Amino acid sequence: xxxxxxxxxxxxxxxxxxxxxxTGCASALQPMDxxxxxxxxxxxxxxxxxxxxxxxxxxxxxxxxxLLDTGRDxxxxxxxxxxxxxxxxxxxxxxxxxxxxxxYLAGRLVAAADRxxxxxxxxxxxxxxxxxxxxxxxxxxxxxQVRIFNPARSRSGVSRLLALLVDFDRINRRMHNKTLVVxxxxxxxxxxxxxxxxFDEHPTLNFRDRDVMALGPMAGEMTDNFEAYWNSQWAYxxxxxxxxxxxEQASDALARLTREPSGTKTFQAxxxxxxxxxxxxxxGWFAGMVQAPGELVxxxxxEDPEAPANARQNTxxxxxxxxxxxxxxxxxESAYLILAEDQLEDLSRLAHxxxxxxxxxxxxxxxxxxxxxxxxxxxxxxxxxQGIELYELRPGAPACLxxxxxxxxxxxxxxxxHSKAVVFxxxxxxxxxxxxxxxxxxxxxETVLIIHSPELAETVANDIRYAMAPENSWQVSLDERGDxxxxxxxxxxxxxxxxxxxxxxxxxxxxWWPLEKYL
Numbered sequence: 020x021x022x023x024x025x026x027x028x029x030x031x032x033x034x035x036x037x038x039x040x041x042t043g044c045a046s047a048l049q050p051m052d053x054x055x056x057x058x059x060x061x062x063x064x065x066x067x068x069x070x071x072x073x074x075x076x077x078x079x080x081x082x083x084x085x086l087l088d089t090g091r092d093x094x095x096x097x098x099x100x101x102x103x104x105x106x107x108x109x110x111x112x113x114x115x116x117x118x119x120x121x122x123y124l125a126g127r128l129v130a131a132a133d134r135x136x137x138x139x140x141x142x143x144x145x146x147x148x149x150x151x152x153x154x155x156x157x158x159x160x161x162x163x164q165v166r167i168f169n170p171a172r173s174r175s176g177v178s179r180l181l182a183l184l185v186d187f188d189r190i191n192r193r194m195h196n197k198t199l200v201v202x203x204x205x206x207x208x209x210x211x212x213x214x215x216x217x218f219d220e221h222p223t224l225n226f227r228d229r230d231v232m233a234l235g236p237m238a239g240e241m242t243d244n245f246e247a248y249w250n251s252q253w254a255y256x257x258x259x260x261x262x263x264x265x266x267e268q269a270s271d272a273l274a275r276l277t278r279e280p281s282g283t284k285t286f287q288a289x290x291x292x293x294x295x296x297x298x299x300x301x302x303g304w305f306a307g308m309v310q311a312p313g314e315l316v317x318x319x320x321x322e323d324p325e326a327p328a329n330a331r332q333n334t335x336x337x338x339x340x341x342x343x344x345x346x347x348x349x350x351x352e353s354a355y356l357i358l359a360e361d362q363l364e365d366l367s368r369l370a371h372x373x374x375x376x377x378x379x380x381x382x383x384x385x386x387x388x389x390x391x392x393x394x395x396x397x398x399x400x401x402x403x404x405q406g407i408e409l410y411e412l413r414p415g416a417p418a419c420l421x422x423x424x425x426x427x428x429x430x431x432x433x434x435x436x437h438s439k440a441v442v443f444x445x446x447x448x449x450x451x452x453x454x455x456x457x458x459x460x461x462x463x464x465e466t467v468l469i470i471h472s473p474e475l476a477e478t479v480a481n482d483i484r485y486a487m488a489p490e491n492s493w494q495v496s497l498d499e500r501g502d503x504x505x506x507x508x509x510x511x512x513x514x515x516x517x518x519x520x521x522x523x524x525x526x527x528x529x530x531w532w533p534l535e536k537y538l
Contacts, residue, residue, distance in 0.1 A: 048170070048172050048255075050252035050253060051251075051252050051253070051254065051255055051256075051259075052252065053250050053251075053252070053254070055250055056139075056246070056249060056250060057246055057250075058107060058109070058203060058242060058246070061202060061203035061204035061238070061239065062105060062106040062107070062202045062203055062204070064105070065104075065105040065106060065202040065204065066103055066105065066298055067100075067103060067104075067105070067201055067202045067204050067205045067234075067301075068202060068203075068204045070204075070205070070234055070301075070302075070305045071083075071204060071234060071235050073305070074234065074305050074306065074308055074310075075234065075235050075310060076310060079310070080236055080312075081235070081236075081310050081311055081312050081313070082233045082234060082235035082236050082237035082238070082310070082311070082313055083233065083234040083235055083305065083308030083309065083310050084231055084232070084233055084234075084237075084308060084309050084310075084311060084313065084468075084470055084472065084475060085231070085232045085234075085304055085305075085307060085308045085309070086229065086230075086231060086475065086478065086479070087207065087209070087229070087230040087231065087232055088229055088422075088482070089219060089422060089423070089424055090211070090217055090218040090219035090220070090225060090226070090228065090423065090424065091218065091219045091287050091288055091424035093207075093209075093211055093217070093218060093228070093230050094120055094218035094219070094220070094286070094290070095288060095290055095291075095300065096207070096232060096300075096301070096304060097124060097199060097207065098123070098124065098127060098290035098291060098297070099290070099291050099296075099297040099298075099300045099301050100199065100201045100205060100207070100297075100301065101124065101127040101128060101131055101201070102127060102130075102131075102290075102291050102293070102294055102296075102297035103201070103294060103297045103298055103301060104131050104136045104201045104202055105136070105202055106136060106137065106202050106203075107136060107137040107138070107139070107201075107202060107203070108128065108131060108136055108137075108138045108139070108199070108200070108201050108202075109139045109141075109198070109199070109200045109201075109241075109242060109245045109246075109249075110128075110138070110139070110140050110141070110198075110199050110200075111141045111142075111194070111196055111197065111198045111199075111244070111245050111248060111249075112141075112142055112143070112197050112212055112213055113142075113143045113145075113146065113193070113194065113195050113196070113197055113212055113452070114143075114146040114212035114213065114214060115140075115142055115146075115147075115150070115153075115154075115212065115213040115214070116150070116212070116213060116214030116215065117150045117152075117153045118214055118215045119215055119220060119285065119286070120213065120214060120215050120217075120218045120220050120286075121153070121213050121214055121215075122153065122276065122279050123279045123286075123290070124213060125153060125156075125157055125276055125279075126276035126277050126278070126279035127279075127290075128140070128157060128163065129157065129160060129163070129273050129276045129277050130277050132160045132161075132162035132163050133160075133162075133277070135162065136162065137162055138157075138160075138162060138163040138164070139163075139164050139166075139245075139249060140154070140157060140158075140163065140164070140165045140166070141165075141166050141167075141168060141194075141245065141248055141249050141254065142154065142165070142166075142167055142168065143167075143168050143169070143193055143194040143195070144167045144168060144169055144170035144171060145190070145193055147167055147170075148171075148174055148175055148179060149175065151174065151257070151260075151261040152272075154167075154257055154261075155257060155261055155262070155263050155264055156264060156269065156272035156273060156276060157276075158256075158257045158258060158263055159263045159264050159269035159272070159273065160269075160273060164256070165256070165257040166249060166254045166255060166256055166257065167254070167255050167256075167257055167260055168193075168194040168248055168251070168253060168254050168255075168320070169189065169190070169192060169193065169194065169253045169254075169320075169324060170255055170260055171183055171186065171190060172260075174260065174261060188324070188325045189324040189325045191328075191462055191537060192321050192324040192328065192462055192463075192464075193462065193463050193464065194248055194320070194463070194464045195452050195459070195463035195464055195465055196244060196248065196317060196318075196452055196464050196465060196466040197209060197210065197211060197212060197451075197452050197466065198241045198244060198245060198466055200238050200241045200242050200245060203238060203239060203242055204234065204235065204238050204239075205232065205233070205234050205238050206232070206233050206237065206238035206241040206242075207230050207231070207232050207233075208230065208231060208233070208241060208315070208450075208451055208452070208466055208467075208468055209228070209229055209230030209231055209438075209439075209450060209451060209452070210228045210229055210230065210354070210437055210438050210439045210451070210452055211226075211228045211229075211230050211437070217437070219287055219423045219424040219425050219428070220286060220287065220425070221428065221432075222425075222427075222428055222431065222432065223428065223431055223432030223433070224387070224432050224433055224434075224435060225419075225422075225423045225425070225428055225429075225432070225434055225435075226354075226434070226435050226436070226437035226438075227412075227418070227419075227422045227423070227434055227435070227436050227437065227438055227486075228437045228438045229352075229438040229439075229440055229450065229479070231450055231468055231470070232304065232308075233313075233468070234305060234308060237313055237315060237468065240314070240315035241315060241466075243315075243317075244315060244317040244466050247317070247319050247320060248320050248464065251320040252322075253320060253321075253324060254320075287424040287425055288424070309472055309474050309475055311470055311471055311472035311474075311475065312470075312471045313468055313469060313470040313471060313472075314468075314469050315466065315467070315468055315469075316333050316334050316337045316466075316467050316469065317333065317334065317464070317465065317466045317467075318332040318333050318334055318463070318464045318465050318466075319333070319464070320464055328461045328462050329461065330461070331460055331461065332460065332461065332464075332465070334451070334453050334459065334460075334465040334466070334467050335453075335459070335460035335461070337449070337467065337469060338441065338449060338453070338455070338467075339365065339369065341441070341443050341447060341449060341469070342366070342369050342370065342443075343369040344443070345370075345374055345443045345444055346373075346374070346444055347373065347374065347375065347444050348374070348375045348376075348377075348442075348443075348444055348445065348480075349374065349375070349376045349377075349441065349442070349443055350377055350378075350441065350442040350479075350480050350483045350484070351376070351377070351378035351379070351440075351441050351455055351483075352378075352379055352436070352438050352439065352440045352441070352479075352482075352483045352486070353378065353379075353380050353436075353438075353439055353441075353454050353455040353456070354380065354381060354435075354436045354437045354438065354439060354454055355380065355381070355388075355391045355394075355395065355454040355456045355458075355538065356378055356380035356395050356454070356455050356456060357391075357394045357395050357397075357398060357455075357456035357457055357458075357535045357538065358398060358401075358402055358405075358407075358455070358456075359397075359398050359457060359535055360398075360401070362457070362460070363398075363401055363402065363405050366405060367405065375408070376406065376407045376408065377407070377408035377409075377410070377483075377487065378402075378407055378408065378409055378410070378455070379409075379410040379411070379412060379436070379483060379486050379487050379492060380395060380409075380410075380411060380412070380436065381411065381412050381435060381436045382411035382412055382413065382414070382492075382493060382515070382516065382517060383396075383411075383515040383517070383518050383522060383523065383526055384413070384414045384433075384515075384516065384517030384518045385411070385412045385413065385414040385433060385434065385435045385436060385517075386435065387435050388538075389522065389525055389526050389529065390529055390534075390538055391456075391538045392526055393525075393526045393527075393528075393529035393530040393532075393534075393538070394456070394457075394529075394530070394534060394535035394538040395456075396515075396526055396527070396530045397530040397531075397533075397535060398535065399495065399503065400497065400501075400503065403495065403496065403497050403503075404497070408494070409494070409495040409496075410486070410487040410492040410493065410494050410495070411492055411493045411495055411505070412434070412435070412436045412486065412491065412492050413490075413491060413492055413493060413507065413516075413517065414433035414434060414435065414517060415433065415434075415517075416434060416486075416490070416491035416492070417490050417491065418434070418485060418486055418488075418490075418491045419433075419434040422434060436486075439451060439452060439453050439454050439455075440479050440483070441455070442476050442479050442480040442483065443476070444476075445473060445476050445477050445480050446471065446473050446476055447469065447470070447471050447472075447476055448468075448469070448470045448472065448475050448476045448479055449467055449468075449469055450467065450468055450470070450479070451465065451466045451467030451468055452465045452466050452467070453465040453466075453467050456535075456538070457535055457536040457538075458536065458537065458538060461536060462536065462537070489506075489507045489508045490507070490508055492507065493505040493506065493507040493512075493516055494506050494507065
């Protein structure tokens with residue numbers, strides 16, 4: 020009887036009943052019915068659509084691609100695209116921070132909406148809590164719609180935490196996709212969220228990240244990706260979750276956001292302040308584009324987010340196909356890297372002895388999340404035994420001076436890897452929001468571009484190999500006894516380098532728990 024009582028108390032249903040008055044019970048949220056809101060075709064009379072006639076071959080279905088390798092460039096190009104928009108902007112992000120760059124770009128969305136541009140902003144809920152006032156201000160504009168994907172009913176405090184625990188299966192299905200599409204003809208996809216640390220503007224911690232800007236048909240595929248989530252029954256208007264400001268308050272909040280350009284002198288480089296400056300900046304980027312065939316692959320939102328997530332999603336299947344077709348080399352750059360037993364067995368079946376597989380990820384010292392590193396550490400020895408070359412980024416890597424515009428931030432702080440790319444035989448580039456880990460394979464919604472361009476593939480491959488160089492990374496290997504060793508620039512270390520005892524102990528303790536699917 021006591022054992023039965025314990026089981027009853029610990030069931031999610033009974034816990035929900037007990038906590039219902041406090042949490043609102045997140046599972047009580049009902050799926051939304053939306054009128055379809057679709058924008059399939061690019062607008063015909065935009066500066067951006069005109070660029071296709073200038074820079075793309077007539078009659079070709081290929082798109083133009085340009086890598087955005089530094090945070091500064093990624094910020095400036097996003098700001099310029101918003102400034103140049105004529106008709107509509109679709110922005111889909113996992114994180115949009117309420118900081119200097121986040122508020123600046125939000126203010127430019129307001130300015131675009133003021134001149135009649137229709138803006139749709141879709142945000143994942145897991146990082147939206149606490150930032151609702153910013154998004155509510157945006158949502159108060161008649162030309163801006165804001166939706167939140169897969170939200171918890173409770174918005175803050177202990178009640179939110181309890182709601183997340185009660186509805187664990189559903190809440191674990193996150194929208195990790197990151198895209199920006201302007202006028203249906205130019206888009207950006209990649210690993211970057213919106214925030215200072217992604218745009219080289221944080222004083223102490225900046226991410227090495229990577230995006231791709233696409234001109235042409237690929238932007239339409241990004242719109243398909245966006246609208247699959249925008250019209251999902253699990254995307255909720257912000258006003259259904261959080262009150263929008265009253266009219267006078269809304270006007271004041273929107274006016275404050277549009278005044279953000281006055282602070283641009285604090286940025287590493289000033290964003291364009293008008294349409295002409297934006298078009299001039301973008302023209303230079305379009306002129307350097309590489310035209311190539313490509314495809315966009317995305318994971319559709321789950322119809323039932325509480326259903327078991329045991330099947331590989333579209334982006335993971337695409338990665339497997341490319342691994343199977345690879346002949347000589349696979350280079351992996353992944354902020355969070357976890358290949359567990361099933362994935363390593365699949366790799367053994369797909370790969371062949373002549374195929375070299377090398378991967379760079381964060382070290383414990385450079386990782387922003389100890390939990391995620393612990394999942395990687397749990398399977399690190401097995402990955403090495405499989406024959407994968409492993410490299411871990413050093414937080415003080417000299418490469419920071421190449422990757423991050425603020426040299427003072429490199430000198431005073433650290434660089435962390437956030438980029439996600441895989442290069443196959445230096446012919447094909449797989450790039451987007453997809454980490455090579457179990458969460459991306461099974462749980463998150465992800466977006467990747469597969470670009471068949473030796474030029475772009477070679478560029479990224481060389482960058483990855485540069486990051487793996489001894490001055491920038493530790494190479495991890497097994498010694499003659501099967502123990503882990505870290506080697507870099509003449510150093511040989513027999514424990515996780517660059518961190519103190521307690522951080523190593525914490526990672527080791529967490530690595531004992533089979534949580535890798537949720538990291």
